[in-house]
Amino acid sequence: MNTIKVKAIFQAILSEGKMAGLNVVYVVLDGEDNNYTFAGSLVKDDKPMELTPEEIVQIIDKYKTNKVAIVGGEPIKNNHVYDLILTLRDKYVIIETKAMHLPDRTMLEKVNHWIISPELVSSEKHIVERIDYDILTEFLNKTNDPLVFKILNRKDMKEVLFLQDQLKIPSHRITLMARDKSQQGIIAKNQRLMEWCKEYGFNFSPRLHVMVYKTPLIFRHNNT
Numbered sequence: 001m002n003t004i005k006v007k008a009i010f011q012a013i014l015s016e017g018k019m020a021g022l023n024v025v026y027v028v029l030d031g032e033d034n035n036y037t038f039a040g041s042l043v044k045d046d047k048p049m050e051l052t053p054e055e056i057v058q059i060i061d062k063y064k065t066n067k068v069a070i071v072g073g074e075p076i077k078n079n080h081v082y083d084l085i086l087t088l089r090d091k092y093v094i095i096e097t098k099a100m101h102l103p104d105r106t107m108l109e110k111v112n113h114w115i116i117s118p119e120l121v122s123s124e125k126h127i128v129e130r131i132d133y134d135i136l137t138e139f140l141n142k143t144n145d146p147l148v149f150k151i152l153n154r155k156d157m158k159e160v161l162f163l164q165d166q167l168k169i170p171s172h173r174i175t176l177m178a179r180d181k182s183q184q185g186i187i188a189k190n191q192r193l194m195e196w197c198k199e200y201g202f203n204f205s206p207r208l209h210v211m212v213y214k215t216p217l218i219f220r221h222n223n224t
Contacts, residue, residue: 003050004080005030007072011063014094015209016177017115017148024067024094025060029081031073053080053087060091069094069115076101085110099147102135114145121159122152122179136167146172148205150179151193161200171201178207183214 007028014022030048051059060068068091075081075095085093085107096115097103103111116139119130136147147169149160156179164174176197178189186207197204 002080002083003052004056004078004084005048006051006056007048009056009059011065013208014067014069016205016207017117017175018146018203018205019094019113019115020206020208022067022094023065024069025063025065027056027060027068027070027072027084029070029072029075029078031075031078053084056084057087060088066090067092067094069096071096074098074101076103076107082107082110098130099135099139100130100132102138108142114139114143115148116143116145117148117150118163120149120151120156122156131163133167136163140167140169140173146175146203148175148177150177151189152179157196172203174200175203175205177205180210183210186210 007030009025009027011023011025014020014024068088070081070084070093074097076097081095082104092112093110094113094115095111096117099116099118116136118136119125121127123130139145140147149156151157151160157176160174160176163169164171176193178186178193180186180189190204190206194204196202
């Protein structure tokens with residue numbers, strides 16, 4: 001049986017996006033983002049757990065929720081995530097993606113909700129490393145989920161408007177969320193983001209764990 005490298009499995013409240021507030025079990029995969037904090041507790045294991053899909057489900061079933069959020073690295077790139085999704089069966093499956101890889105048709109059908117969060121200019125990556133127009137278009141056409149943009153500054157906002165124009169994205173399919181490492185930084189940005197949402201017809205997402213625990217649920221050193 002194939003195993004999956006997992007950094008952590010734990011219960012939490014979904015912190016952001018369209019489904020913010022849901023009671024979920026996070027399955028954090030080992031991937032390119034190796035350092036995480038969970039409500040202030042750093043998980044930095046040199047050797048991740050290697051679990052079969054069945055073992056992962058056994059752990060998930062100990063918690064009082066049928067909703068599972070698969071995050072970490074880029075789940076779509078993990079060859080065995082599809083096996084896990086099939087094993088989850090009656091669970092409500094959420095996957096977070098940067099939308100640089102396209103899932104196959106079966107995975108698109110099996111996943112109930114996608115957190116589609118492309119990286120913006122403030123990530124300091126070249127645009128070809130973070131934006132793929134064809135893949136974003138596929139997600140927009142084949143799911144009903146919004147694009148969730150983490151906004152650090154005005155340059156990020158300008159890029160969101162540029163992408164909307166280029167891809168003809170309906171305003172209701174765009175969600176803005178503040179990007180910062182601290183609670184104070186998030187609060188400071190929220191008012192401006194809310195004004196932009198009203199101006200352009202976008203939706204707004206809170207960052208619940210920053211508000212409650214003063215730290216992001218998952219802190220990625222290269223893209224908070």
